[in-house]
Amino acid sequence: MNETGPAALYRSMRLIRSFEEQALALVRTGEIIGGTHPYIGQEAVAVGVCAALGPDDQLTSTHRGHGHVLAKGAEPRRMLAELTGRQTGLNQGRGGSMHAADLTLGILGANGIVGAGAPIAAGAAWAALRQGSGRVVASFFGDGALNQGVLLETLNLAGLWRLPVLFVCENNGYATTLPVEAAVAGSALGRAAAFGIPAEQVDGMDAAAVHAAAARAVARARTGQGPSFLECRTYRYEGHHTMERRIRLRYRSTEEVEAWRARDPLERTAGLLAAGQRAAIDQEIAELIAEAVEFALAGPHPDPAEALKYLYADGLLPRPGHPVEVAR
Amino acid sequence: MTKLSYAKALNRALADELARDSGVCVFGEDLGAGLSGLTPGLRDRFGAERVVDTPLSEQAFSSLALGAALAGMRPVVEFQIPSLLFLVFEQIANQAHKISLMTGGQISAPVTFVVPGSGSRAGWAGQHSDHPYSLFAHVGVKTLLPATPTDAYGLLVSAIRDPDPVVLFGPTGAMGVREDVTGELLPVPIGAARLHRAGTDVTVVAAGHLVHEALAVAEELAPEVSVEVFDPRTLYPFDFAALFASVGRTGRLVVVDDSNRMCGLAAEVITAVAEQGIPLRAAPRRVTRPDGAVLPFAIGLDRAVQPDREQLRAAVLAAVQAN
Ligand SMILES: Cc1ncc(C[n+]2csc(CCOP(=O)(O)OP(=O)(O)O)c2C)c(N)n1
Numbered sequence: 001m002n003e004t005g006p007a008a009l010y011r012s013m014r015l016i017r018s019f020e021e022q023a024l025a026l027v028r029t030g031e032i033i034g035g036t037h038p039y040i041g042q043e044a045v046a047v048g049v050c051a052a053l054g055p056d057d058q059l060t061s062t063h064r065g066h067g068h069v070l071a072k073g074a075e076p077r078r079m080l081a082e083l084t085g086r087q088t089g090l091n092q093g094r095g096g097s098m099h100a101a102d103l104t105l106g107i108l109g110a111n112g113i114v115g116a117g118a119p120i121a122a123g124a125a126w127a128a129l130r131q132g133s134g135r136v137v138a139s140f141f142g143d144g145a146l147n148q149g150v151l152l153e154t155l156n157l158a159g160l161w162r163l164p165v166l167f168v169c170e171n172n173g174y175a176t177t178l179p180v181e182a183a184v185a186g187s188a189l190g191r192a193a194a195f196g197i198p199a200e201q202v203d204g205m206d207a208a209a210v211h212a213a214a215a216r217a218v219a220r221a222r223t224g225q226g227p228s229f230l231e232c233r234t235y236r237y238e239g240h241h242t243m244e245r246r247i248r249l250r251y252r253s254t255e256e257v258e259a260w261r262a263r264d265p266l267e268r269t270a271g272l273l274a275a276g277q278r279a280a281i282d283q284e285i286a287e288l289i290a291e292a293v294e295f296a297l298a299g300p301h302p303d304p305a306e307a308l309k310y311l312y313a314d315g316l317l318p319r320p321g322h323p324v325e326v327a328r
Numbered sequence: 329m330t331k332l333s334y335a336k337a338l339n340r341a342l343a344d345e346l347a348r349d350s351g352v353c354v355f356g357e358d359l360g361a362g363l364s365g366l367t368p369g370l371r372d373r374f375g376a377e378r379v380v381d382t383p384l385s386e387q388a389f390s391s392l393a394l395g396a397a398l399a400g401m402r403p404v405v406e407f408q409i410p411s412l413l414f415l416v417f418e419q420i421a422n423q424a425h426k427i428s429l430m431t432g433g434q435i436s437a438p439v440t441f442v443v444p445g446s447g448s449r450a451g452w453a454g455q456h457s458d459h460p461y462s463l464f465a466h467v468g469v470k471t472l473l474p475a476t477p478t479d480a481y482g483l484l485v486s487a488i489r490d491p492d493p494v495v496l497f498g499p500t501g502a503m504g505v506r507e508d509v510t511g512e513l514l515p516v517p518i519g520a521a522r523l524h525r526a527g528t529d530v531t532v533v534a535a536g537h538l539v540h541e542a543l544a545v546a547e548e549l550a551p552e553v554s555v556e557v558f559d560p561r562t563l564y565p566f567d568f569a570a571l572f573a574s575v576g577r578t579g580r581l582v583v584v585d586d587s588n589r590m591c592g593l594a595a596e597v598i599t600a601v602a603e604q605g606i607p608l609r610a611a612p613r614r615v616t617r618p619d620g621a622v623l624p625f626a627i628g629l630d631r632a633v634q635p636d637r638e639q640l641r642a643a644v645l646a647a648v649q650a651n
Pocket of ligand 1: 114146148174
């Protein structure tokens, strides 16, 4: 069983927060190209849900996936190596921030297309049911995904076939700049209810509350009672993407951001720790991250001659785009 | 000796693979009833758990198959009409096809997508008559277009066993083809072309139902012209080595291709031969649908935008008479 006490939850959230802060710094220095979608502020959701999953359970993630991938147990140093495009990365530098995956841990991949992970999760869950493995699959997605047709099709199939899936909607209030009130007719919970899927709203700034709700849902899935839907009310402190600073988008007030920051999930959980515990965890994570940076930046860059290696599982190599070799 | 039809060959391939490998399963609409010809009898034999009648949710069940593949299964997805592939281009081209590379080889996605009835279905008009194989070959998804029942059998078997996503198109124009079969049906390797007829004057590259048109033209012209009929069978990967060998022998090239002219398969075949520097005795020719074609309803109009036997014969004669 996972450790689910406040120290474990705090440690996992601290890891994600520190990893993200480090990633932001590496975006600024140009070590991470393409930028990232920061998860800062939403840590309680990934940590609470993943604490309810066993090692054989699986998940699909989103463009804002670092938190989910780390919470499921991915090695921070290999994750950072992936973000910096190294051969030592989780995906050997072929995936980057939006596609981080670790199959050995049941992480079926982050996904650059909104809503696209949900049917994949449902398929893994369908197979789990057929194989009698008892595995449960969590599918994370944002409020923006609530308006993707494929997600609604998937809710229908999951409800109809009682698939062991946990749909986790991270409602952070915005799809890029579009407020959820301007996007969703009815409600997130209503969408699930329409397909006969038990749905519940949770405080997504409270890791323990998320964990409790997720644990109930996982238990339902494992005992053959089918899918559940969690709407986690949360917030991202940073911009949608690290590019956002540069283009100076204005779509939410400083007061709004500050009000959510005042409910910080790390602070909340830290308040439950014994004296000295927080400092010890913070110290441990700081060392882990420093070591991760060193590992990532020391990693070799993948060989350009192997840019399309892994395109086919059978090793088929595509014809090059240019018939004459050019020295680079 | 038995007469095997194209549709029955696909059905038998699927049945044999379902029997051989418990990881094989099928998703699609009206499979139990066997509406599209791929699955008659299979639900009764293998159960509704493996031959899964889905609601009309192509996008969900296409990626659901991918998720099942990631969990170790070998799903087959059937589409009732070819234009549904446009609806699931995201799931096939952007998800299933890309996942192996993007995960650095951690994942393979052995999903087979089948359309038993692609291309013109006389009288079904614009949204039911597409033959979008060139799009998938362009993207790099393994793309199969069998012309005969035995190839249909063998390629579907290979597709299901392949570790990568594969799209198999059964042309409507070939579904009625029947073949005398003696002995065992065998898998056909992906990426290996087939010479249906040897010839010395001109190589005609034809795929799918057009192979039969090419063979008819070759037969008609036989007294004067010796036509080699080259069927790639798999459009991606394409057997370029065999193509170059054939064109190298004949020195003339005509391609007949039921996709649109612009950026279509014929364009690639001719370009590849030109790039290879194979000396041609006459300009290469192609017979295709027009640029950006949408099949109109009236039967005369439908026929007018499909490549046909007359056009092919004219192209072959023009090629051989040019020199
Ligand atoms: C189907 C789709 N449409 C548009 C985009 C571009 N895009 C990337 S993230 C995003 C917003 C997603 O919002 P939400 O689902 O609420 O997740 P959040 O970013 O808030 O975590 C958009 C529009 C995309 N990747 N996929």
